[in-house]
Amino acid sequence: MKKRLCVCAFGMVLSAFVWAGGNQDQGGAAGGTWAPSRNIDWVVTSSAGGGSDIFTRFIADILAKEGLVSNTILVTNNATGMGEVGRTQVSGLRGAGADHTIMTFNSGDLMSMVQNTTRRMDSFRPIAIMAIDKQLLYVSKASRFQNFQQVMDAVRGGTRIVAGGSRGDDQMTFQLLLDEMKWGEAQVPYIIHHSSNDAIVAALGGHIDLVISKPAAAAPFVEAGELIPILALAHQRFGGNLASVPTVSEVGNFNNVEFPVWRGIAGPASMSPEAQAFWASVLQKVAETSTWQNEYIGKFLLLPVFMDHLEATKYMLEFQNEFMEILGATR
Numbered sequence: 001m002k003k004r005l006c007v008c009a010f011g012m013v014l015s016a017f018v019w020a021g022g023n024q025d026q027g028g029a030a031g032g033t034w035a036p037s038r039n040i041d042w043v044v045t046s047s048a049g050g051g052s053d054i055f056t057r058f059i060a061d062i063l064a065k066e067g068l069v070s071n072t073i074l075v076t077n078n079a080t081g082m083g084e085v086g087r088t089q090v091s092g093l094r095g096a097g098a099d100h101t102i103m104t105f106n107s108g109d110l111m112s113m114v115q116n117t118t119r120r121m122d123s124f125r126p127i128a129i130m131a132i133d134k135q136l137l138y139v140s141k142a143s144r145f146q147n148f149q150q151v152m153d154a155v156r157g158g159t160r161i162v163a164g165g166s167r168g169d170d171q172m173t174f175q176l177l178l179d180e181m182k183w184g185e186a187q188v189p190y191i192i193h194h195s196s197n198d199a200i201v202a203a204l205g206g207h208i209d210l211v212i213s214k215p216a217a218a219a220p221f222v223e224a225g226e227l228i229p230i231l232a233l234a235h236q237r238f239g240g241n242l243a244s245v246p247t248v249s250e251v252g253n254f255n256n257v258e259f260p261v262w263r264g265i266a267g268p269a270s271m272s273p274e275a276q277a278f279w280a281s282v283l284q285k286v287a288e289t290s291t292w293q294n295e296y297i298g299k300f301l302l303l304p305v306f307m308d309h310l311e312a313t314k315y316m317l318e319f320q321n322e323f324m325e326i327l328g329a330t331r
Contacts, residue, residue, distance in 0.1 A: 034274035036071045036100055043076055043090050043103040045083030050166065050195025051133065051217045053077060055263050056104045058296050059130070059286055066289060068282045071100075079194035082112050082167050084119075091123035093268040099275035102127065105266040108168020110316065114323055121320050124266040125276045126312040128283040131296075132303040133214045133261040135165075135173050136238070136245060137231035138222075140203045148231045148251050151210065155183055164191040164199040165212035173233050173259040174212050180254050200227065214261065215242060216300035233257045238301050262305070262319075264312060280309035 042060060046052045056075055063069045078086035090103045105124065113119050137148065145151050155161060163174055174190050177183075191208060193199040196217035203211040204226055211218075211227075215238065221227035222241065229245045232238055235256045237247060248254045265283060267276060286292055287306045297304045307315055 034099070034272065034278050036069060036278075038071060038096070038100055040069065040071050040073045041076065041097070041101045042073055043078060043086045043101065045078055045086035045103070045109055046166065047079045047193075047195035047198050048077045049197030049217065051214045052104045052106060052109075052263075053195065053197070054216045054300075055130070055296075058292075059265075059283070062286045062289055062291055063282065065291075066285070068285055082116065082192075082194075083109060084113065084117055087113060087119065087123075090266075090268050091119060094270050098268040098270040099272055101271075102265055102267050102279060105264045105316075106169070107260075107262045107319065108166065108170065108172075110320060111168045111172070111323055114320060115327065121317050123269050125269060125271045125309070126316045127265045127267055127276055127279045127309050128287075129262050129264040129305060129307040129312045129315060130283065130287055131263045132305050133216070133263055133300075134238075134258060134302075135170060135212050135214050135233045135261070136218070136229045136242065137163075137177075137233060138200070138203065138211050138213060138218055138227045138229050139209065140206070141226055141228055142206065143203075143209060143228070145209065145230070146228065148246070151230070152181070152252065155181075155188060158187075161188050161210065162191060162208045163188060163210040163212065164193055164202055164208040166194070166196050166199060167192050169259055169261040170196065170199075170212045173257065176257045176259060177233065177248070180248060180257055203227070214300070216296075216302075219300060233259070240299075240301055242301065260303075262315075263302075264307075264316065266316075276309050280312075284308060 042056060044053050044056050060073045060075055063073060090101060093101055139145050151161065165174060171190060171192060178185065178188060196213040199211045200213060200218060200221055202208045218227055222229060229242055232245045232247045234247060235258050237243060238245060247256045249256045284306060
């Protein structure tokens with residue numbers, strides 16, 4: 001059932017590979033009906049340094065440098081309770097604060113929320129989906145393993161190997177790899193961390209053998225030679241400095257493993273439609289900048305997908321419903 005979940009999620013993501021928006025009156029700055037009048041609170045429900053944190057701070061920096069938002073943007077990381085404390089905080093906002101608060105919200109956040117709480121998408125107002133991300137498997141330079149063949153040989157010989165990464169999509173991707181390799185969870189357990197960066201630190205410290213991460217969080221450690229990418233969890237190889245990393249099918253008679261991660265932004269359910277449209281409009285402008293395209297999408301090897309608030313609302317709700325249906329079938 002877990003493999004079916006990943007396949008269905010991948011199909012949903014593929015259907016979203018379009019550049020959307022730009023032909024609608026989105027209100028806000030375009031319509032002049034709402035604009036921020038105070039500082040902006042941006043909540044990230046994972047630890048600093050991880051992929052979601054990098055995503056958030058990159059956008060906040062562009063918003064400021066391009067003059068798209070003149071108000072101060074205050075980014076707060078709240079990973080307590082696998083991010084549920086932060087999501088509870090945002091979902092419960094009312095009044096003017098609701099229009100001035102946004103939250104980084106990805107596929108992994110949604111899956112964690114649905115699995116662990118009774119909260120659903122009606123607690124939030126989707127604002128945009130900005131990109132699609134994918135993962136790789138890494139080891140530290142001091143690891144006893146320097147390639148994936150050595151990992152496979154060790155598992156075959158009965159060695160216990162510990163992996164780690166963030167919750168949600170990273171965990172799902174690793175589960176798909178376990179299923180494909182026919183490895184047992186007892187022999188190759190997965191430790192959940194608050195962010196990819198936390199898992200990377202654990203790998204560098206020798207506490208876990210393998211770490212799963214998206215390129216953005218791992219990039220500085222790869223460039224410094226501290227982290228070695230050994231397996232691309234995608235249907236095709238990555239580009240750039242990851243071009244030499246083999247896919248699963250290239251290391252043996254296996255199918256490739258992929259669980260794309262959509263990266264989005266949402267606000268509280270009580271956010272006004274005018275504020276929701278304003279944020280969607282300025283985020284579309286962010287997605288159109290050369291800085292975003294070259295220094296974020298290009299540098300970290302993401303797929304450039306943009307959905308405005310209308311499309312993101314439909315997409316996130318469909319993703320939730322599909323996930324709940326499949327999750328129900330696995331219980």
